[in-house]
Amino acid sequence: MTYQNTLAFAQQCDREDPLAHFRSKFLLPKDDKGNPQIYLCGNSLGLQPVTTKQYIENELTDWAKHGVEGHTDAEHPWLPYHEFLTNSMAKIVGAKPSEVVMMNTLTTNLHLMMVSFYQPTKTKYKIVIESDAFPSDKYAMESQLKFHGFDSKEGLVLWTPRDGEDLCRFEDLEKIMEEQGDEIALLMIGSTNYYSGQHFPLKKITELGHSHNCMVGFDLAHGAGNIQPDLHNTGADFAVWCSYKYLNSGPGSLGGCFVHERHADNKDLNRFAGWWGHNKETRFNMRHEFDALSGAEGWQLSNPPILSMAAIRASLDIYEEAGFDTIRAKSEKLTGYLEYLLDELDNDQIHIITPRDKAERGCQLSIQVKNANKDLHTKLTKAHVISDWREPDVIRVAPAPLYNNYEDVFEFVERLKNVL
Ligand SMILES: *Cc1c(COP(=O)(O)O)cnc(C)c1O
Numbered sequence: 001m002t003y004q005n006t007l008a009f010a011q012q013c014d015r016e017d018p019l020a021h022f023r024s025k026f027l028l029p030k031d032d033k034g035n036p037q038i039y040l041c042g043n044s045l046g047l048q049p050v051t052t053k054q055y056i057e058n059e060l061t062d063w064a065k066h067g068v069e070g071h072t073d074a075e076h077p078w079l080p081y082h083e084f085l086t087n088s089m090a091k092i093v094g095a096k097p098s099e100v101v102m103m104n105t106l107t108t109n110l111h112l113m114m115v116s117f118y119q120p121t122k123t124k125y126k127i128v129i130e131s132d133a134f135p136s137d138k139y140a141m142e143s144q145l146k147f148h149g150f151d152s153k154e155g156l157v158l159w160t161p162r163d164g165e166d167l168c169r170f171e172d173l174e175k176i177m178e179e180q181g182d183e184i185a186l187l188m189i190g191s192t193n194y195y196s197g198q199h200f201p202l203k204k205i206t207e208l209g210h211s212h213n214c215m216v217g218f219d220l221a222h223g224a225g226n227i228q229p230d231l232h233n234t235g236a237d238f239a240v241w242c243s244y245k246y247l248n249s250g251p252g253s254l255g256g257c258f259v260h261e262r263h264a265d266n267k268d269l270n271r272f273a274g275w276w277g278h279n280k281e282t283r284f285n286m287r288h289e290f291d292a293l294s295g296a297e298g299w300q301l302s303n304p305p306i307l308s309m310a311a312i313r314a315s316l317d318i319y320e321e322a323g324f325d326t327i328r329a330k331s332e333k334l335t336g337y338l339e340y341l342l343d344e345l346d347n348d349q350i351h352i353i354t355p356r357d358k359a360e361r362g363c364q365l366s367i368q369v370k371n372a373n374k375d376l377h378t379k380l381t382k383a384h385v386i387s388d389w390r391e392p393d394v395i396r397v398a399p400a401p402l403y404n405n406y407e408d409v410f411e412f413v414e415r416l417k418n419v420l
Contacts, residue, residue, distance in 0.1 A: 001333060003340040010410035013337070019322055019330050019401060025050055026248070026403040031384040038385045038408050038415070042400035043194070043222060043364050046248030046315075055314040059306050076313075078306050082297075085309060088316035092247075092324055093220065093239070094230035095258050098295035102243070102312060103276075103304060106221055106255040107136045109240040110188075112299055113257065114144050116269045117215040117237050118186045124213075125150050126184045128176060130168055131160040132195045137219055141188060157184065166353040166368075167198050174208060181212035188216075191223040191239070195390060197354035197364040199227055202234040210235065221245060224256060225319070226362035228328060231258050238263075246363075246400065248315040253308045259296040267292055274301030322402065330401040331363045337406055338365055338399055341413040347420065353394065364398040366390075369420070379419040385412055 003009065014020055026047040028036035039047065062074035071078045082102055090100040103109065118127070125148065127141050142152035157180060159173050177184065187209040192199040202218060209216035217238040223229050225246030231239055239258040243249035263269060271292070275283060277300045279291040292298035319327070336358070342350060342365070353366040369376055370393065377389035388396040399409050 001336060003337050005341060005344045007407070007410055010337070010406040013333075013406035017330060017405065018326060020405065022318065022322055022402050023405060025318055028403065029386065035384070038412050040397040040399060040404065040408070040412060041386045041388055042248075042403070043226075043245055043396060043398035044388055045251060046225075046245055046400065047403055048250065049248060049314050049318055051317070052250065052311050052314040055310040056307050059310045078303075081306055081309050082300070082304055085312055085316060088320050089256055092228075092316075092319060093224055093241070093256070093258060094228055095232045096261060098264060098297075099232060099258050099261050100256065101296040101300060102254050102256050102309065103300050104255055104257075105252065106219070106240050106242040107140055109255050109257045110137065110140045110219065111144070112272055112301075113217055113238040113240060113259075114140070114186075114188075116259075116263075116271050116299070117217060118144055118148075119215075119270065120148050120150065120185045124183055124185050126155050126157050126180060126186075128157045128159055128173070128184055128187045128189070128214075130189055130193060130200075131158040132193060133190055134194045134219070134221065137188070137190060159189070166196055167355060168193075168200070170201060170204060173205065177208055177212050177214075181214070184212065184214050186215045186217065189218055191218040191220045191229055192227060192362050192364075194222050195366060195394070195396075197222075197361050197366045197396070199223070199355070199360050199362055202229055202231075202236060206235045220256075222362065222364070226331070226364075228324060232260070236260060243312050243315070247312070248318070248402070249312040250308070253311055254304065257296055257299060259299065261295070264295045264298075271299060272301070276300035276303055318402065327401050331399075332358045334399045334401055334404065334406065334409060335361070335363045335365060338397070338409045338413070341410065342367065345413065345417060345420075349420065362398075363400060364396055367395045367397065369393055369395060376419060380415065383415040383419060385415050387412075 026049055031037050062070045066073045085102045086097045086100055090097045129141055141156055145152040145155040159168050161168050206216045215237045218236055220239050220241035224241035237260055241256045243253045244251055273290050277292055277298045282288045349370045351368040353368055354361050372393050
């Protein structure tokens with residue numbers, strides 16, 4: 001792909017973009033003059049689909065009309081409502097439908113998965129995580145170590161970039177496993193690191209972990225809806241994600257959970273149980289001993305919030321219509337254009353932390369601006385660019401292929417040039 005550093009070229013790409021019309025399916029935040037802002041924050045909170053309101057209203061209407069009977073008589077009955085999300089969600093993360101369920105929120109699911117898949121012994125108890133992991137993941141790991149009576153510092157092994165480098169190297173993870181594999185019980189890695197944007201080789205990590213008898217899980221918060229993690233084929237034991245970033249399902253909306261099919265009917269695994277994970281045939285008899293559903297569904301606890309799931313349905317229907325491969329193809333080209341324009345700035349202050357190889361990143365680029373401080377971000381915000389600032393000197397920008405266009409990317413780099 002040869003790019004050009006002109007607005008005309010960006011507009012030409014937009015005219016040729018097979019997904020161009022999807023932009024109008026989203027509500028773009030406006031500036032004070034009523035023009036759409038340059039929204040590059042879909043890695044933090046995805047935008048609202050125009051249809052979301054209607055999907056939620058339909059449930060409110062059915063609740064008004066049917067009361068409790070809505071569980072069976074609503075247009076989309078609430079009893080099996082989570083099942084309406086499963087097929088689309090499974091495709092997006094490359095899993096079998098039986099391996100996927102939408103429930104709870106990300107960190108809650110992470111704890112539930114650790115109840116089942118973190119089974120430390122006195123000698124094999126450590127957890128490996130990437131050093132720049134999202135704080136919530138680190139807190140979850142540390143509290144699990146403490147809960148099992150281990151020292152949370154000593155028990156948490158950090159996979160760290162080398163001095164002077166920004167990215168983690170696979171060979172350094174191999175070295176950790178060679179040296180401490182006998183003491184490690186679990187590898188829990190953010191599939192696409194939230195800070196650097198580095199996407200890790202999930203299958204290689206899983207094979208490495210399994211060869212040392214460790215469980216392997218991934219946090220796909222920055223992967224789901226962004227890259228194709230191909231979860232089933234990685235062989236990972238479990239994965240968790242949220243639906244409000246790339247999956248555009250609204251603030252605090254429900255998370256997703258993957259349990260590999262090899263664990264589907266393992267009733268000996270520890271698990272924290274609730275009635276929604278119980279056999280559907282006898283769930284309402286209420287007097288039976290817990291009988292876990294087969295597959296990921298068996299980890300559900302409560303009857304789920306239908307209004308939140310309605311928003312997820314609205315978003316997944318858009319993914320279905322666009323097709324994930326088409327979305328990803330645009331994403332690679334769009335982020336490639338951003339990378340090209342940043343390189344064209346030819347400014348020594350700017351350093352792209354995110355890998356240059358498309359296979360090792362999603363849509364986000366993390367841009368280090370040397371000697372900059374948060375003023376830079378404030379100025380960008382004043383210039384109607386919505387981006388994300390991470391101390392000490394990194395701007396994260398994520399052109400989302402469903403609603404961002406080439407002109408957004410061109411304009412962003414123009415405005416960045418102006419404020420620098
Ligand atoms: C966004 C994000 C979270 C947020 O967790 P919640 O439980 O949904 O609040 C956790 N981990 C990672 C890696 C994230 O990117």
